Amino acid sequence: MSAEASSRYTGIAIALHWAMAALLVFMIWLGWNMDENEARYQLHKSIGITILFLALARLAWRFANPPPPLPDGMPALEKTASHAVHIAFYALMIGIPLGGWFMVSVSPFQVSTVLYGVLSWPHLPFTEGLISKDLYEIVEFMHGKGAWAIIGLLALHVAGAVKHEFGPEDGVFKRMIPGLFGKANPPALPARGVLFAFGGSLALFTAIAATSLIGAGTANSAAPPASAAGPATTIASNWIVDYEASEITFAGLHDGNAFTGEFEAWTADVAFDPDALAAAKVRVVVDTRSAKTGKKLYDDSLKAREWFNTAEFPEAIIELSEFTPSASGYEATATLALKGKPVSVPLRFTLDIDGDKATLDGSAVFSRKALDLGQASDASASWVADEVTVTVSGRATRKP
Ligand code: HEM
Numbered sequence: 001m002s003a004e005a006s007s008r009y010t011g012i013a014i015a016l017h018w019a020m021a022a023l024l025v026f027m028i029w030l031g032w033n034m035d036e037n038e039a040r041y042q043l044h045k046s047i048g049i050t051i052l053f054l055a056l057a058r059l060a061w062r063f064a065n066p067p068p069p070l071p072d073g074m075p076a077l078e079k080t081a082s083h084a085v086h087i088a089f090y091a092l093m094i095g096i097p098l099g100g101w102f103m104v105s106v107s108p109f110q111v112s113t114v115l116y117g118v119l120s121w122p123h124l125p126f127t128e129g130l131i132s133k134d135l136y137e138i139v140e141f142m143h144g145k146g147a148w149a150i151i152g153l154l155a156l157h158v159a160g161a162v163k164h165e166f167g168p169e170d171g172v173f174k175r176m177i178p179g180l181f182g183k184a185n186p187p188a189l190p191a192r193g194v195l196f197a198f199g200g201s202l203a204l205f206t207a208i209a210a211t212s213l214i215g216a217g218t219a220n221s222a223a224p225p226a227s228a229a230g231p232a233t234t235i236a237s238n239w240i241v242d243y244e245a246s247e248i249t250f251a252g253l254h255d256g257n258a259f260t261g262e263f264e265a266w267t268a269d270v271a272f273d274p275d276a277l278a279a280a281k282v283r284v285v286v287d288t289r290s291a292k293t294g295k296k297l298y299d300d301s302l303k304a305r306e307w308f309n310t311a312e313f314p315e316a317i318i319e320l321s322e323f324t325p326s327a328s329g330y331e332a333t334a335t336l337a338l339k340g341k342p343v344s345v346p347l348r349f350t351l352d353i354d355g356d357k358a359t360l361d362g363s364a365v366f367s368r369k370a371l372d373l374g375q376a377s378d379a380s381a382s383w384v385a386d387e388v389t390v391t392v393s394g395r396a397t398r399k400p
């Protein structure tokens with residue numbers, strides 16, 4: 001037996017081996033036990049993407065740090081089998097998460113991925129034209145079978161490790177055991193290429209994550225959007241809206257739990273005189289990218305194609321007309337054009353005009369179905385209730 005043959009894997013290879021083995025087993029369990037639970041789906045995707053980049057780093061590490069040669073006494077066929085299992089493991093450790101990423105990218109549901117609840121992760125590029133239920137189901141099938149392939153290989157792999165441990169050859173198990181477990185362990189090989197393996201993988205990860213940030217645009221700025229949609233307003237505004245003191249919020253039910261959100265960027269032109277209601281007109285331009293719910297997954301999801309589709313429709317227009325007095329204040333028709341198609345609902349509001357100051361509080365109820373929101377993933381409203389209440393609270397000063 002050569003001196004090299006009794007070397008251990010590098011510490012990094014050993015750490016990666018056991019950490020990834022644990023993560024993979026957990027991932028298979030999680031995949032089978034997601035039970036329509038949104039948090040588990042997100043965790044599954046987060047760990048899966050982590051595994052993908054760990055596997056790439058591990059592969060690069062292996063190129064920079066070839067494993068110690070197998071014991072001389074080991075039959076050639078078994079050496080080949082062992083190598084074949086390792087190669088297949090690498091193919092699965094990269095192929096399964098890549099396939100999972102592809103699956104969610106082509107899924108008609110178009111659910112957003114937010115890694116560990118904090119980092120927006122894009123869909124795979126160039127998959128937009130491939131979105132289809134059929135393709136999703138094929139990839140889903142293969143994803144599930146891939147997990148079984150890992151289980152099958154694991155059985156062979158563990159059987160091999162056990163056989164060689166108790167067989168006539170110099171055991172292999174101790175090559176993969178951390179050095180801290182006893183003196184019987186052979187020394188680890190010298191390690192090199194940390195920057196190449198982990199720097200490279202991290203750089204790739206960062207570059208992909210950055211594409212989401214670039215796509216996020218400037219909607220976070222406090223400044224109201226420059227109105228590009230529709231013809232220039234013809235409203236002769238006689239009120240100046242105090243945006244700091246005003247808000248447009250929305251509320252609904254998601255999986256039985258109430259959620260609320262706010263549009264942080266919008267502008268309004270208001271022509272309103274309580275003595276000339278027939279001539280009153282209000283036009284509000286909302287930056288749909290500025291919707292904030294306090295939960296990153298929802299914020300990202302709202303931007304997606306089946307919801308606000310902010311890439312194509314960055315602005316929503318709300319026009320108020322047909323004002324009439326009502327028992328508790330006023331009623332108007334609110335016409336919302338969110339994705340091109342206008343939908344009209346009644347808006348009820350109270351209005352206090354005190355000298356030059358006006359305070360308005362009102363609400364309107366919209367239907368997701370009418371607005372074509374989330375109709376691909378949840379047309380039957382089993383997750384997100386169909387009714388969404390939009391609440392407006394406005395403060396304005398009369399123009400001098
Ligand atoms: C090595 C990493 C991964 C393993 C071992 C793994 C394993 C699994 C397993 C066992 C299932 C259950 C399949 C079934 O019910 O037959 C599953 C489902 C799923 N996985 Fe993964 N997965 C991995 C990575 C990923 C990644 C990276 C994503 C997406 C970014 C992903 C997305 C999904 C989705 C969406 C499902 C549910 C499919 C459905 O039933 O509609 N997975 N995964």
Ligand code: HEM
Binds near residue numbers: 025067085157158162
């Ligand atoms: C899903 C879980 C596992 C995967 C994906 C996996 C994968 C691998 C791979 C790819 C290698 C080659 C070395 C490398 O490139 O890092 C390897 C080596 C090894 N694994 Fe695993 N492994 C898993 C679980 C286990 C378990 C449970 C055992 C314990 C019996 C084990 C024992 C070993 C040993 C002893 C070696 C060293 C073989 C040699 O000396 O060449 N592995 N494993």
